Amino acid sequence: MLKSKTELIFSSSKRALNEVGTQRKLTLDCAPSHTAVKGNKLVRQGSSRPFIGAGPGETGPRNGGEDHHVTFYFQLAYFWYLFLEPRYCLSETILILTLVVRIDSKLHHQWNDSDNGVLDEDSLRDFLWNEYEQTESKACNIVTKKEWEHLVDIDNEWKADASIKATLESAKLDKMYWEKYFRNLNPSNFKDINLRRQIVKLSRLGNSALDDDELAKLTNITNKMTEIYSTAKVCPPDFPECNLDEEGLPLEPDLINIMAKPGLFEDHQYIWKEWHQASGANMKELFRQYVELSNKAARANGFHDKGAMWRSEYECENFEEDMKNLWMQVRPLYNELHKYVLNSLMKKFDEEIMTNETLIPAHVLGNMWAQSWLNIAPLVMPFPNETKLDATELFREHNWTVLKMFETADDFYQSLGLESNEMSYNVSGGALIVKPEDRNVVCHASAWDFCDRKDFRIKMCTELNFESFVVIHHEMGHIQYYQLYKYQPYAYRTGANPGFHEAIGDTIALSVSTPSHLYSIGLLNDLRTTEKASINSLMNMALERIAFLPFGYLVDRWRWDVFRGDVSYAGWNRHWWHYRSLHNTNSKSRSIPFRETIQKIKAPVERNDEYDFDPGAKFHVASDSQYISYFFAHILEFQLHRALCIAAGEYNPKKPKKKPLHMCDIYKSKAAGKRLRRGLLLGASVHWKKVLQKITGETTLSARAILEYFQPLFAYLIQENQKTDQVVQQDT
Numbered sequence: 001m002l003k004s005k006t007e008l009i010f011s012s013s014k015r016a017l018n019e020v021g022t023q024r025k026l027t028l029d030c031a032p033s034h035t036a037v038k039g040n041k042l043v044r045q046g047s048s049r050p051f052i053g054a055g056p057g058e059t060g061p062r063n064g065g066e067d068h069h070v071t072f073y074f075q076l077a078y079f080w081y082l083f084l085e086p087r088y089c090l091s092e093t094i095l096i097l098t099l100v101v102r103i104d105s106k107l108h109h110q111w112n113d114s115d116n117g118v119l120d121e122d123s124l125r126d127f128l129w130n131e132y133e134q135t136e137s138k139a140c141n142i143v144t145k146k147e148w149e150h151l152v153d154i155d156n157e158w159k160a161d162a163s164i165k166a167t168l169e170s171a172k173l174d175k176m177y178w179e180k181y182f183r184n185l186n187p188s189n190f191k192d193i194n195l196r197r198q199i200v201k202l203s204r205l206g207n208s209a210l211d212d213d214e215l216a217k218l219t220n221i222t223n224k225m226t227e228i229y230s231t232a233k234v235c236p237p238d239f240p241e242c243n244l245d246e247e248g249l250p251l252e253p254d255l256i257n258i259m260a261k262p263g264l265f266e267d268h269q270y271i272w273k274e275w276h277q278a279s280g281a282n283m284k285e286l287f288r289q290y291v292e293l294s295n296k297a298a299r300a301n302g303f304h305d306k307g308a309m310w311r312s313e314y315e316c317e318n319f320e321e322d323m324k325n326l327w328m329q330v331r332p333l334y335n336e337l338h339k340y341v342l343n344s345l346m347k348k349f350d351e352e353i354m355t356n357e358t359l360i361p362a363h364v365l366g367n368m369w370a371q372s373w374l375n376i377a378p379l380v381m382p383f384p385n386e387t388k389l390d391a392t393e394l395f396r397e398h399n400w401t402v403l404k405m406f407e408t409a410d411d412f413y414q415s416l417g418l419e420s421n422e423m424s425y426n427v428s429g430g431a432l433i434v435k436p437e438d439r440n441v442v443c444h445a446s447a448w449d450f451c452d453r454k455d456f457r458i459k460m461c462t463e464l465n466f467e468s469f470v471v472i473h474h475e476m477g478h479i480q481y482y483q484l485y486k487y488q489p490y491a492y493r494t495g496a497n498p499g500f501h502e503a504i505g506d507t508i509a510l511s512v513s514t515p516s517h518l519y520s521i522g523l524l525n526d527l528r529t530t531e532k533a534s535i536n537s538l539m540n541m542a543l544e545r546i547a548f549l550p551f552g553y554l555v556d557r558w559r560w561d562v563f564r565g566d567v568s569y570a571g572w573n574r575h576w577w578h579y580r581s582l583h584n585t586n587s588k589s590r591s592i593p594f595r596e597t598i599q600k601i602k603a604p605v606e607r608n609d610e611y612d613f614d615p616g617a618k619f620h621v622a623s624d625s626q627y628i629s630y631f632f633a634h635i636l637e638f639q640l641h642r643a644l645c646i647a648a649g650e651y652n653p654k655k656p657k658k659k660p661l662h663m664c665d666i667y668k669s670k671a672a673g674k675r676l677r678r679g680l681l682l683g684a685s686v687h688w689k690k691v692l693q694k695i696t697g698e699t700t701l702s703a704r705a706i707l708e709y710f711q712p713l714f715a716y717l718i719q720e721n722q723k724t725d726q727v728v729q730q731d732t
């Protein structure tokens with residue numbers, strides 16, 4: 001469906017707020033439709049330095065007794081949480097301690113706002129606990145409410161205007177605080193390590209650090225790019241001379257649906273080419289101005305360039321190297337999948353794809369960006385005759401309702417000993433779980449935090465199918481996270497990093513998709529499965545999750561290079577294809593080793609370095625949304641799943657054949673829930689590695705779990721690819 005005018009206005013309201021809506025934007029991809037929303041007041045995360053161990057209550061340099069009352073009480077709360085973990089009274093405990101801290105703080109400290117606006121340690125602490133906490137939470141609540149009201153009634157112009165107004169007011173507030181208090185603060189001048197961490201986060205304002213004219217210009221440019229993407233149309237393949245305005249096809253749902261039908265080689269080639277012209281090439285000059293101004297904003301925040309500002313949210317000195325190492329760990333699995341799929345497609349398109357081809361044409365994988373290959377599953381399934389599990393059919397057979405889907409998902413979280421998500425789908429409390437008939441709404445599924453510690457909602461046009469069932473679990477992952485970190489200070493009420501929020505619900509979804517879980521919830525009568533069915537099911541999962549990895553990695557790798565100036569304007573498109581393809585590179589840039597290909601696909605038609613701008617055919621590039629979080633989350637969710645399965649006694653890494661990781665279901669495991677709880681409670685108050693450690697016992701993100709999960713398929717693919725190689729050798 002074409003984006004409505006009001007959505008575009010909404011989009012412009014989002015742009016008015018520097019880095020707003022990071023989490024919202026995070027979710028416009030990967031899983032087809034889900035979003036985490038904390039209004040437009042999402043707290044920026046970020047630090048140019050690692051702050052490992054800088055958690056609340058962890059001891060930092062001290063300066064004698066009385067200055068550290070807050071730290072002391074925070075330590076007490078933290079100690080309570082670390083060692084006692086009283087499930088039912090933790091929230092209440094923190095609340096009480098928080099109140100004590102505030103009273104204590106009031107009693108001991110007088111406001112000390114010096115003339116130049118720089119606060120001393122006690123005054124800043126007092127300000128953050130009181131005025132800032134209350135004012136920002138209230139503003140966040142108003143913005144989120146107005147935004148919600150707008151999105152569940154998108155044709156109502158009054159509500160659209162009210163949403164924009166609230167957003168702009170809120171942006172003004174942020175900038176006022178930043179200019180008055182945070183801009184000139186130097187974290188190293190503060191002794192309280194927890195205060196230091198908050199300062200680092202609060203001293204980053206994002207794009208709003210630009211002066212008003214430049215911010216307006218950047219906002220306008222990003223809006224225009226988003227508008228080009230959202231309104232681009234393509235004439236139907238059988239009517240290329242159409243009147244574009246009246247007969248052209250928008251991306252959603254038309255082009256996406258055509259691309260999803262396997263086997264239409266020529267139609268897909270035509271659509272791919274036209275879409276990349278309509279959305280990509282038309283914004284190339286705008287993107288140049290966007291890079292320039294974005295970098296200027298990044299410098300105003302103390303970073304070398306915009307890519308560095310984005311990466312700072314991960315608080316790792318060598319984040320680029322870390323991501324590259326992760327990619328190298330999963331690359332062998334991707335390469336085998338790629339080879340197997342290419343061989344299968346050669347059989348299907350024997351005239352179009354040459355037998356000595358090493359790259360897959362980008363348009364034959366069932367998706368405009370070749371980022372999910374699930375739609376071509378019928379062409380590449382290892383055992384097509386094996387009976388497959390049709391979970392969607394099971395819902396109908398067992399007379400399920402949408403409400404029952406939500407209740408069942410909620411039951412999963414509660415079975416782990418976690419919080420009830422009931423308010424998130426309670427329609428009388430404001431939630432929206434079916435598409436209303438009396439008005440238009442933005443159906444894109446999303447999970448909302450109204451910043452008042454009690455109102456959390458899901459907005460979703462749920463359908464009675466398995467995909468929706470998985471999305472519900474995903475959204476409830478966000479709701480659970482919101483609830484668990486709700487007593488953190490405002491600056492910490494967000495995910496440990498942008499990848500974490502997305503990974504929680506998807507971790508749960510890995511259990512939900514197993515036959516044993518469907519059996520537990522009464523959807524399956526028989527638990528028997530065959531090895532062939534198991535390989536098929538892993539193949540389905542790989543076509544979605546493994547096929548995505550190189551794309552998830554390369555989008556920001558390309559942007560980091562562009563922002564840093566490693567690649568010139570003239571070389572932008574060539575550089576994009578350098579990362580997507582294997583050949584044709586003459587680049588001498590320092591961070592671009594020769595032949596380091598990532599996705600191994602090729603453009604279906606010739607590209608022109610001067611005119612084409614293929615990255616602009618991707619939403620996140622057009623809309624100024626970072627992307628590496630998806631890659632991060634895709635690796636993380638398997639690592640979390642593995643650790644929770646071990647805690648649940650459902651997986652033994654020493655005996656993977658006895659019960660493989662992909663068959664593990666953590667349903668009803670209090671031990672798994674306890675681990676998840678203790679990590680999610682922390683919000684962004686500590687470095688994400690600390691959160692990872694709380695849940696998994698490990699301190700580094702690792703691809704070991706995803707490799708273990710897919711091991712049976714990996715072995716199968718290697719074996720089948722070797723057989724194909726032998727046949728080819730015999731033929732030649």
Ligand SMILES: [Zn+2]
Pocket residue numbers: 027034035036474475478501502
């Ligand atoms: Zn999400």
